[in-house]
Amino acid sequence: xxxxVESGGGVVQPGRSLxxxxxxxxxxxxSHAMHWVRQAPGKGLEWVAVISYDGxxxxxxxSVQGRFTISRDSSKNTLYLQMNSLRAEDTAVYYCARAGxxxxxxxxxxRWGQGTLVTVSS
Amino acid sequence: xxxxxxSPGTLSLSLGERATLSCxxxxxxxxxxxxxxxxxxxxxxxxxxxxxxxxxxGIPDRFSGSGSGTDFTLTxxxxxxxxxxxxxxxxxxxxxxxxxxTKVEIK
Numbered sequence: 001x002x003x004x005v006e007s008g009g010g011v012v013q014p015g016r017s018l019x020x021x022x023x024x025x026x027x028x029x030x031s032h033a034m035h036w037v038r039q040a041p042g043k044g045l046e047w048v049a050v051i052s053y054d055g056x057x058x059x060x061x062x063s064v065q066g067r068f069t070i071s072r073d074s075s076k077n078t079l080y081l082q083m084n085s086l087r088a089e090d091t092a093v094y095y096c097a098r099a100g101x102x103x104x105x106x107x108x109x110x111r112w113g114q115g116t117l118v119t120v121s122s
Numbered sequence: 123x124x125x126x127x128x129s130p131g132t133l134s135l136s137l138g139e140r141a142t143l144s145c146x147x148x149x150x151x152x153x154x155x156x157x158x159x160x161x162x163x164x165x166x167x168x169x170x171x172x173x174x175x176x177x178x179x180g181i182p183d184r185f186s187g188s189g190s191g192t193d194f195t196l197t198x199x200x201x202x203x204x205x206x207x208x209x210x211x212x213x214x215x216x217x218x219x220x221x222x223x224t225k226v227e228i229k
Contacts, residue, residue: 004166035218037167045159045167045210047218059217062123095166108157108214110178112166 002026002111004096009116012086022079022096022113030054030074033099035109036081038092048094049081053102064090086120093117124149124213126221134229141198143224145211150191155215158187158196161223162207170209171196201226 008020022034036048049060049070058070069082079096094116097109125148135141145156154174161167169178171187174194184199198205206228211221 037220044208044223045161045212045220047212047220050218097167100172105214105217106153106155108155108169108172108178108212109159109167110169110172112168114166 004113006113006116011119017084020081024077029077034079035097040092050104052104057104128221132225143196145194147192152215
């Protein structure tokens with residue numbers, strides 16, 4: 001069955017960088033767009049970024065534009081989120097999620113991982 | 123950016139009761155690309171409804187979605203113990219945005 005496993009979270013100081021990974025299995029990874037969604041403590045879900053099935057299209061939330069970069073390696077069935085210039089407000093559980101199709105819009109998020117916690121604190 | 127407003131913030135109901143959750147968009151959602159998710163603490167969110175009214179794979183038929191344009195509703199016909207959670211609507215037609223969530227709690 002579909003499996004998405006995030007890793008790479010931890011405690012990081014403000015201004016530093018962190019890279020999250022999401023290992024995918026149980027489906028044809030290169031056929032699906034992929035997303036990152038986060039949830040800050042006590043808050044709701046916030047969409048972060050999306051990448052199309054072939055990596056040709058990326059979109060970001062305004063709150064992370066210019067600081068975060070989404071990428072994928074289909075040879076490794078892995079999704080990444082490079083997070084630079086981290087701020088306290090980036091503290092959250094980060095989920096990777098599969099889109100129901102290939103494009104970066106027009107598809108719901110039909111499978112989700114369990115999430116990895118990122119804490120930005122000095 | 124399309125803003126989604128969910129109401130109520132919290133719904134306190136008993137087992138077997140009907141739950142009606144609302145999601146209002148600040149502008150029309152293209153192609154009714156509106157989804158509903160269930161999220162329990164410490165778990166992965168789960169897709170319930172997509173395209174405003176289509177149930178996702180494996181979702182019981184007590185969950186139903188309706189609406190179009192800017193007004194959407196998620197209905198749970200008879201609450202089961204496992205249904206108590208936070209529910210989010212999401213539009214995926216113009217970039218992506220989530221509503222702020224409705225918590226369904228046991229009365």
